Amino acid sequence: MQINPDLNFIKYLKGAGGDTLKKCYQCATCSVVCPLSGDNKPFPRKEMIWAQWGLKDKLVADPDVFLCHQCGDCTAYCPRGAKPADVLGAIRAYAYTHYGFPSGLAKLTTSAKNLPLLIGIPAAIILILWYISGGMHLPAGEIDFGHFFGHWDFKYLAKTTMFIDIIMLPTVGLALFSAYKGVSTMWGKMCEGANADPVWRPSCGKFMRDFLWPSVKEIISHDRFNECGANKDRARGHKPLMLAFIGLLIVTTYSFILKDFIGIVVPSLHGPLSLWDPFKILANVSAIALIYGIYILWTNRSNEESESGKKGTFYDWFLIYEIAVVGITGILSELTRLAGLPVLAYFFYFCHLVSIMMLFLYMPYSKFAHLVYRTFAMAFERYRDSGFIAGKSEA
């Protein structure tokens, strides 16, 4: 067997939190103590040697890399301090960049050096549009973020709503397209790796029913997180955070439909929701859950880093900062709006828009990408064990 090690890949992993990977001596303790690893080709022992050998093509096509939840049991029992959990995290970070489209933007998201650009691009876009909109002045009277980008009398689509659409819809569109492209490439590679015959595939409906939906249900219930030993506490932060995102997604979708579609027929719907509107209540509860969740994850990670003395990675912290800023600016803009402080309210609202745009824009390349890649890897795991593939290998 000829091995073509990719030295740059090894270098990348070492820089991205996998600096310990060369310590591994293949005792396979990790594959046994991992609570998530199955009996057939368990992980992460094989991933460790592939990483040592620089076999990046094998790794980015390996569903097990994404099935890892970084419980840390492997790291706790590792006799060599090779920290398989961190190495797999670094491989995932690499994979998101590898599958990212456009690749320039994906690469930009990998380094703290690029933070001025990462923040600057969305900030400049919003600032320019704000300027063009003519809404860049302090409001007279009650603060209404519905007038942030100005106001006109065209009753079928509010001016601010239109500007928000101009900013967010292409951003979300790009993110969804990139995620789709990345996931479908990954799926193809995983099928190749598993020797799946692409001629015989499940229908879309069957795929959703048998593979994707059970995975989503499993993710929401946090079953795998709960099997974790060493880092069990993370589920305590991840669960409220994930539910908060689902809650905010519902509110945003509701608001989008309300303002962009129903608003055309019933113009009176424009304007902020009442504080006692059920959707507003959901939004506020979600905001608090989001801040609570990210607080737990933040403190967990900083405690873990101060205990182990290891340096945090940009990959891990960028997402934590992004979410924290989204949550904090959201809450602050609401509070300053209610308190009637226009300067602060507009400032925080601007920051809030920038941070939301960042979250969407960089979703497919940052750690946030686990949202799609892990979900589909879990679906692939079910697919791999189903009759579509499992039956084949016996034939």
Added chain:
Amino acid sequence: MTDAGGASPMGAVLVVGGGISGMTVALEAAEVGKDVFLIEKNPYMGGRVAQLNQYFPKLCPPSCGMEINFKRIKNNRKVRMYTMTQIKSVTGDAGNYEVTLETTPRLVNNNCTACNDCVGVCPEERDNDFNFNMDKTRAIYKPHEMAMPMKYVIDAKACTKCGKCVEACKYDAIDLDMAPKTFTLNVASIAWSTGWNPYDPAKMDNLKFNESDAIITNMMMERLAAPAGPTLGKILRPGDNKEPQSFGFVQCAGSRDENHLEYCSYVCCMATMKQITYIRERYPEAPIYVFYIDLRTPGKYENFRAKLMDDPNTHFIKGKVADIVPEDDGSVTMVAENAVTGEKIRQNVDLAVLATGMEPAAQGLAAGFGAEVDSNGFIVSNEDKAILSAGCARKASDVVTATQNSTAAALKAVQASRR
């Protein structure tokens, strides 16, 4: 060797620990004319080797090599031997140490002839630590079959001082009021040959040592296989005395692991292979599974390994056992990943042997008395201070290596004494 020049020795040597290494240091130094004080914490000499069923290089029973050393010690007036004795303090410096020692009362004096009459009347029992608590002795007992000195001893913790043994003893050998004895020696050099302890298997929580009788250590296996052991040499499962139908070995149990012993304990691979021969003598067909990371079979031991691997019922699997599951029928299931095939293996066996490593026995103690100790707890020889280390106190090693470096330590001790 004759006493060189016949002159009186310029300085005595204190040897701490009376196992195979300590006896070697003591004899090599004494046979060139040094005065040697050999102290031992246990009530018997011989240390870990005395507990083995057989030992390398020739798979002799310990009665073999040990017996020669015992005889040399008995015949050499230069060696003064103190059992049940430990260091209390060390003052002075190289060439001129003053060492205070304390002897715990044996409660049995030199009149003892090992007639065994006392054991029959003693009503109290104690766990037999020589057999790793797999059986019991009376509170008054013979340390082991070939104990040197051949004198009984009373476990003060178990004894209630009922006095029945005193009545039974025909030789007036039992003194229940014997007091601890403190004494001082002046020596030129100190050689630490304090050996090793088996690493505590309970510290590896995933190996569940305390949760099943079917999980034993390699040293317990030595006692099970020894003719004078708790099962008289039959290898039976502790607890239910079942004849095991299958065996498993867990290599590197605690060794090469930064959470336990960072270093390779050197002997465990060969110990396991030796124990496979014990099993084969008694159970010619029983399947044996050895889970390992790497096998350390230096030099000619390669042939030994090759021969064992030819056995179709002995399976070597590359992959460390990281979980052991006790089963209801008394067996255990060992879980590992075969790192060659990438399959997870769940192997059920009737008896699992943890190849636990060597932990230096006296690391804290020696450091407290001026010895230099490395990061793994092994004692570093320092010729300038005339504090030396020998055997497994110096590094994890087999008997051959231990006796070699003990001879080297003896030479250094002699040189330090002549300065």
